[in-house]
Amino acid sequence: MKWEDSKKGYENYLKLEKSLSQNSIAAYINDINKLTDFLANKYKGVAPDKVKLDQLKAFVEWLNERGVSPRTQARTISGIKSFYKYLLIEGKITNDPTALLESPKIGRKLPDILTMEEIDTLINAIDLNKAEGQRNKAMLETLYSCGLRVSELVNLKITNLFFEQGFIKVEGKGEKERLVPASKSAIEEINKYLTTYRKKLRVSKDSENILFLNRRGRKLSRVMIFTIIKNLAEKVGLGKKISPHTFRHSFATHLINGGADLRAVQEMLGHESILTTEIYTHLDRDYLRNTIHQYHPRS
Template identity: 60%
Template sequence: MNWKSAIKEFKNYLQLERSLAGNSIEAYIHDVDKLQQYLELSGKNVLPEAVSSGDLLDFLQYIGELGMSAQSQARILSGIKSFYRYLLMEDIIKNDPSHLLESPKLGRKLPDTLSLPEIDELLLAIDLSTPEGARNRAIIETLYSSGLRVSELVELKLTNVYTDIGFLRVTGKGNKERLVPIGRDALKYLNIYIEQIRCHVPVKKEFENYVFLNRRGGKLSRVMVFMIIKELAERIGLQKSISPHTFRHSFATHLIEGGADLRAVQEMLGHESITTTEIYTHLDRDYLKQIIKDYHPRS
């Protein structure tokens, strides 16, 4: 059974047999639609009855890495479970792949950490002869060098790149701003992208100040960054499941393992209670920059 038919019959079941309200039915259908879209986007062109529990786990991780809250993930999982209970009841499937899946906990497990050789291998897999390759190299270098969230990366502005002092001004959760050091290599590739590649992109109105653009001149989306990283991982045969957040986690882990001060790393990550006015009350800018220089593997 194809997805269109399965979703249509599931909708009929919700309407006729369960007599759910219209809004509830649409919510269930949207949940299944999201799963289908993910499977298409990730190249897993499987029919509803061929979806495995592993596919569903990958889907949950995907929506979590896009920034969706644990509560939202749990609600979507509930819709997916209802869909597969229906398929089981109709004898379309013999085993329910969602049966053993648990709702995400509020404290989600951090993604795998990459080793420095793995990061180097990912970077070397990028084709720097193309405009997209030069941009992607700058993206990966920036994520790993400064520990940015993917939302902070795609919102980064040209006017907030301070090349002369080697810092980025980023806007994190709760619209809190912070200054983050950027390593020498990352700054090099960021400047190459801005000065040699981005300047040739026909930028759409309202996106003139965004650093990272898609080929049509619009702001790069979080999903696109996610897919860039997934494609690179597949290209080198990396067995770990990685996302933009993997580089943020690796950034922190490598600094701490190397001996960096925990407070300095916390400041750079922009964890709660750090605001623009407080950010350098205890740790000055030169000290943060020295932490990157002394302890970051690609400094």
């Protein structure tokens, strides 16, 4: 059995059977490439069906020696386990060498969030005198009001705006679509952007249906969204390291802290498992302390 043939088949499996995005597929293949590079140097390129548990443990030790974080190690091991699960399903192996391979224990990291006041401060700091000001305001309002991933924001289509019904259609991971309610603020800011900045652009043919565009009339990059948010945070002296995903975390946390149903939030975020959504059920310490003081009979 050859690694290249196995990786090609695995890549097709991730694309066709698991319906993963290109970014996710690339991450999984990168995990396998790390393993094959290690095996080529340490064990003279042992074939995928000949890999033993001890060799995999040596690979994990090698990652650890190079200062790879426990979280990244765990993700890499998960990718390797997925690869061997595929080989098992396809009947290419009869024993899974990763069955007893353990991942490092990692704490559950709560996502950073912004308060409503911080979100308003960031949005209000946008210079609307600049040509792209209204675009940036509409983007940030959409990120927060709809809880989008940055990839979903840059790929948002005009034909997927159903403002009369109060929804937008989002194309999420693995090309899965979902309907997300759009707030009045998001609808208002997007409409302002459409009638000001966007209609003045010479739009390229491959971006005619893309909502948010750069000054050249093309789809914005993910990096550009990160840069816009980073610059705003520095401008207002926020003192927090934030990203587009911080707005998604804030969206979910504010909904749940306000009493929203967990499964409704799961649907709006596009999470396959409700376990992923449960991380947003954390509450701040002041809220917990005030609740205990107010309702506990011993307080």
